[in-house]
Amino acid sequence: MPQLFSRWRRVDLWLIGAVGLGILFVLLFIIYPLFQVISISVYDEGHLTLKPWQEMLALRNWWVPLWNTILLATIVGITSTLTGFIFAYAMQRVALPFKGLFRALAILPIITPPFLLALAAILLFGRNGLITAGLFGVRTSAIFGLPGLVLTQTLSEMPVAFLVLAGMLGSLDTSLEEASATMGATPRQTFFRVIWPLMRPGLANSFLLAFISSVADFGNPMVIGGDYSVLSTAIYMRITGLYDPPGAAVLSVVLLVPSLIAFYLQSQWVGKRSYVTITGKSSGRSRPWNDKLISSGATFVVILWAMTTILLYGSILVGSFANVWGVDYTLTLRHYLFIENLGFEPYINSLILAVVSAPLTALIGLLMAYIFVRRPFPGRWLLEFGAMLSFAVPGTIIGVGYILAFNAPPLVLTGTATIIIISFIFRNMPVGIRAGIAALSQIDPSLEEASAVMGARLPTTLRRVVVPLIIPAIFSGLVFSFVRAITAISAVIFLVSPRWKLVTPAILAEINQGRFGVAAAYSTIVVVTMITAILIAYRVSRQMGTTLELQA
Amino acid sequence: MTTLTLQSVGVRLDHVTKRFSGGVVAVNDVSFSVPAGQLVTLLGPSGCGKTTTLRLIAGLEQANGGTLCIGERDVTNLPPHERGIGMVFQSYALFPHLSVFENIAYGLRLQKHTHAEIRASVEMVLHLMNLVGLDQRMPNQLSGGQQQRVALARALVLKPRALLLDEPLSNLDAKLRVQMRTEIRRLQRRLGITAVYVTHDQSEAMSLSDLVVVMNQGRVEQIGAPIQIYGTPASVFVADFIGRANFIETTIVAVDAERNRASVSVLGWTLNVPCSSEFRAGDEVYAVLRPEVIRLRDEEGLARGEVRQAIYLGSFVEYEIEVGSQTLVVLDYEPWASRIFSEGSQVGILFREENVHLLRSKG
Ligand SMILES: Nc1ncnc2c1ncn2[C@@H]1O[C@H](COP(=O)(O)OP(=O)(O)OP(=O)(O)O)[C@@H](O)[C@H]1O
Numbered sequence: 001m002p003q004l005f006s007r008w009r010r011v012d013l014w015l016i017g018a019v020g021l022g023i024l025f026v027l028l029f030i031i032y033p034l035f036q037v038i039s040i041s042v043y044d045e046g047h048l049t050l051k052p053w054q055e056m057l058a059l060r061n062w063w064v065p066l067w068n069t070i071l072l073a074t075i076v077g078i079t080s081t082l083t084g085f086i087f088a089y090a091m092q093r094v095a096l097p098f099k100g101l102f103r104a105l106a107i108l109p110i111i112t113p114p115f116l117l118a119l120a121a122i123l124l125f126g127r128n129g130l131i132t133a134g135l136f137g138v139r140t141s142a143i144f145g146l147p148g149l150v151l152t153q154t155l156s157e158m159p160v161a162f163l164v165l166a167g168m169l170g171s172l173d174t175s176l177e178e179a180s181a182t183m184g185a186t187p188r189q190t191f192f193r194v195i196w197p198l199m200r201p202g203l204a205n206s207f208l209l210a211f212i213s214s215v216a217d218f219g220n221p222m223v224i225g226g227d228y229s230v231l232s233t234a235i236y237m238r239i240t241g242l243y244d245p246p247g248a249a250v251l252s253v254v255l256l257v258p259s260l261i262a263f264y265l266q267s268q269w270v271g272k273r274s275y276v277t278i279t280g281k282s283s284g285r286s287r288p289w290n291d292k293l294i295s296s297g298a299t300f301v302v303i304l305w306a307m308t309t310i311l312l313y314g315s316i317l318v319g320s321f322a323n324v325w326g327v328d329y330t331l332t333l334r335h336y337l338f339i340e341n342l343g344f345e346p347y348i349n350s351l352i353l354a355v356v357s358a359p360l361t362a363l364i365g366l367l368m369a370y371i372f373v374r375r376p377f378p379g380r381w382l383l384e385f386g387a388m389l390s391f392a393v394p395g396t397i398i399g400v401g402y403i404l405a406f407n408a409p410p411l412v413l414t415g416t417a418t419i420i421i422i423s424f425i426f427r428n429m430p431v432g433i434r435a436g437i438a439a440l441s442q443i444d445p446s447l448e449e450a451s452a453v454m455g456a457r458l459p460t461t462l463r464r465v466v467v468p469l470i471i472p473a474i475f476s477g478l479v480f481s482f483v484r485a486i487t488a489i490s491a492v493i494f495l496v497s498p499r500w501k502l503v504t505p506a507i508l509a510e511i512n513q514g515r516f517g518v519a520a521a522y523s524t525i526v527v528v529t530m531i532t533a534i535l536i537a538y539r540v541s542r543q544m545g546t547t548l549e550l551q552a
Numbered sequence: 553m554t555t556l557t558l559q560s561v562g563v564r565l566d567h568v569t570k571r572f573s574g575g576v577v578a579v580n581d582v583s584f585s586v587p588a589g590q591l592v593t594l595l596g597p598s599g600c601g602k603t604t605t606l607r608l609i610a611g612l613e614q615a616n617g618g619t620l621c622i623g624e625r626d627v628t629n630l631p632p633h634e635r636g637i638g639m640v641f642q643s644y645a646l647f648p649h650l651s652v653f654e655n656i657a658y659g660l661r662l663q664k665h666t667h668a669e670i671r672a673s674v675e676m677v678l679h680l681m682n683l684v685g686l687d688q689r690m691p692n693q694l695s696g697g698q699q700q701r702v703a704l705a706r707a708l709v710l711k712p713r714a715l716l717l718d719e720p721l722s723n724l725d726a727k728l729r730v731q732m733r734t735e736i737r738r739l740q741r742r743l744g745i746t747a748v749y750v751t752h753d754q755s756e757a758m759s760l761s762d763l764v765v766v767m768n769q770g771r772v773e774q775i776g777a778p779i780q781i782y783g784t785p786a787s788v789f790v791a792d793f794i795g796r797a798n799f800i801e802t803t804i805v806a807v808d809a810e811r812n813r814a815s816v817s818v819l820g821w822t823l824n825v826p827c828s829s830e831f832r833a834g835d836e837v838y839a840v841l842r843p844e845v846i847r848l849r850d851e852e853g854l855a856r857g858e859v860r861q862a863i864y865l866g867s868f869v870e871y872e873i874e875v876g877s878q879t880l881v882v883l884d885y886e887p888w889a890s891r892i893f894s895e896g897s898q899v900g901i902l903f904r905e906e907n908v909h910l911l912r913s914k915g
């Protein structure tokens with residue numbers, strides 16, 4: 001649309017610059033690496049080839065990782081959606097004491113590296129597990145593989161399901177349930193005939209989100225996967241173990257398929273089938289008449305869940321002080337001293353890079369959001385597509401893509417801090433964009449128009465009018481970019497170098513060497529850091545007169 | 553076509569109190585009864601506890617004190633689904649995932665009727681409510697008025713012992729509101745439904761009700777037929793809330809207890825006005841005069857006042873008349889019968905003693 005373009009150019013050269021830069025970044029850091037991955041699987045030394053594919057298909061059981069990935073993701077999608085729903089129902093509809101505490105415990109996994117739960121599961125249920133070996137005297141590796149993965153991924157995906165479904169339940173018009181009751185429905189009949197069907201789109205949504213997340217998960221399969229091979233770890237093995245980039249690329253393409261299908265369904269189908277109407281009525285009221293069975297069942301699950309969470313995180317804390325886990329529980333500081341000897345470098349690096357990348361993520365997210373929300377322009381679909389890909393493509397594939405793309409000229413970035421920061425920014429961009437969109441929806445376009453009419457250019461408009469109004473949402477975007485940067489593992493594990501070690505790969509390495517005490521000590525430091533950061537953020541946002549928007 | 557036969561019963565509230573967890577006493581010692589087959593409105597300003605009272609009857613809130621009977625049965629501690637009532641919500645609360653047919657059939661399906669019975673009942677109320685042909689639509693494909701009808705149909709098809717309506721017309725536009733309220737009244741009379749109807753619109757209350765319960769700050773101010781509520785308000789609040797009123801402060805000179813008359817001085821004239829037996833000589837009272845009972849005349853020998861303002865509003869003229877230190881509002885609904893007085897002119901004021909209503913000025 002040339003006409004639009006020219007009118008718009010007159011309006012703001014600045015915006016062209018921003019959009020151009022955005023498109024360049026998306027092409028360079030999202031599309032190009034992906035293209036590299038795909039091309040290396042079918043292209044070798046100047047001609048098309050199917051050799052990597054034939055090699056993979058020639059393997060016996062080649063389909064096992066794919067099948068395992070999908071099976072696991074399906075199970076976890078169901079379990080985490082169900083528990084998330086039960087949790088949401090208990091929080092929104094059942095009178096419970098200590099709701100704040102339960103909520104905090106349910107959400108805790110969002111702010112900690114996901115594979116900590118796997119480490120904790122090993123401490124509790126592994127060969128020397130406190131519960132298996134200590135309590136029941138069984139030495140078993142049964143936790144490794146599917147059971148452990150289902151347990152740990154369910155725990156780590158449940159918070160997202162909980163937040164999605166609690167939001168939806170909260171905005172469900174309670175008079176629907178009341179109308180049902182006045183027509184003679186018992187609370188249980190109301191639950192199954194009104195609440196459940198109305199929640200179905202939300203349940204499907206949360207299933208798909210958990211599915212996508214499980215497919216992309218790398219940390220838990222690495223730690224507790226055992227012989228249960230999934231695609232993300234298989235890709236990693238191809239690269240680091242066998243040094244077979246084409247093979248890794250083939251598996252990456254295979255991994256892309258379920259991720260993109262699930263993402264497509266999530267964004268196109270489920271997003272548009274919601275019955276929820278916002279009524280402005282206060283939600284979360286527990287009514288005098290509740291079904292005893294349903295509410296006590298929900299309460300039971302919540303308490304069980306809270307205890308499990310405490311047990312898991314507690315075992316990491318205790319494990320970090322126990323001399324030899326499973327053998328000698330005398331308290332010691334030796335694991336911490338070991339880390340001190342090794343140097344806190346990975347931890348400090350993680351902090352530095354997260355602190356550097358968070359504002360950049362927030363800034364780029366805000367800019368993208370501004371462009372999406374306010375300005376139609378040619379090429380916008382490319383930005384949206386890029387933003388979508390950065391959410392839908394598993395980190396492992398991005399990691400592979402980055403080492404393929406930036407290992408050789410024209411742009412050599414491997415081994416530098418830059419590439420890690422870039423991966424943080426583009427992995428976390430969805431958080432930034434979501435925060436940006438939330439922020440911009442706070443303000444009336446006429447405000448900007450007024451400012452523009454008074455002669456302000458885009459940067460001035462942004463600084464003087466938009467920014468003050470949207471600080472709170474930007475702030476939560478910032479906080480969660482930081483959190484995600486510290487807890488990230490799947491992409492950065494390919495990008496760390498001797499110069500730039502990060503804390504999550506370091507913990508993973510300790511676990512793989514069986515030094516659970518050291519891993520636990522490291523994990524404790526990270527968890528304490530994250531909780532402190534979040535508490536400070538809460539305090540700060542309280543002072544700004546808002547509440548921190550939770551984002552997963 | 554079979555029609556709906558209801559077993560309507562009365563509803564009785566005895567000293568019912570509802571305290572919310574925040575400490576708000578939304579309903580404070582409320583007692584009233586709704587005779588079987590009659591329509592009672594709960595009328596009052598926003599936040600006075602009308603909705604809460606209705607929800608208490610429905611069982612959607614639990615009373616902190618008092619008893620609640622529907623028919624002979626004490627339902628104070630029964631959950632809503634065992635009370636046998638029907639309710640129409642302000643937002644209609646139609647199930648968005650069910651068609652009109654399924655919305656109406658919802659309660660019947662719970663009662664395990666046969667398919668044929670359900671179909672017959674639903675068709676019957678579809679006819680009754682003028683909804684024929686809309687049964688396969690989803691609620692979001694209906695107009696506000698149609699949604700309203702479905703909500704009513706859905707409640708009626710279950711043959712409730714009493715029907716509760718919470719501002720059912722407040723989401724409709726003014727014209728439709730008037731049309732629907734006549735329709736509801738006609739239906740209620742024809743089927744003999746016991747109905748409790750919440751509204752804060754006094755014209756709705758006046759036009760619909762057999763009885764009006766006026767509420768204020770969680771308490772009942774007055775219970776009576778529309779004519780009593782308007783003509784002999786029981787408190788300054790009611791007189792002020794329903795319609796408009798002139799309050800003239802005065803003192804009772806003498807009481808004739810046998811004839812229920814009192815001598816008071818109003819605008820410099822001593823009048824012999826009706827009063828109830830509770831008044832004694834020397835009581836401080838308000839003489840309440842509705843604006844339309846006052847006539848303005850050009851004659852001599854009347855109390856005189858000056859026209860401060862005259863606003864012509866088509867079917868009536870609104871005057872502000874200054875009499876001594878008192879400003880009276882006067883509505884003249886027959887401007888053609890005399891004439892329109894201009895601002896600044898002197899007029900004589902005329903009203904009948906029978907139309908003066910006395911109210912205690914304190915308490
Ligand atoms: N669930 C609740 N928790 C606490 N207070 C409540 C609750 N529901 C109502 N209230 C309070 O009780 C009082 C009466 O509320 P109610 O809804 O009955 O008023 P209403 O007469 O229906 O008003 P309106 O005409 O505005 O609908 C109000 O002060 C209200 O704030």
Ligand SMILES: [Mg+2]
Nearest residue numbers: 602603604718
């Ligand atoms: Mg109300």
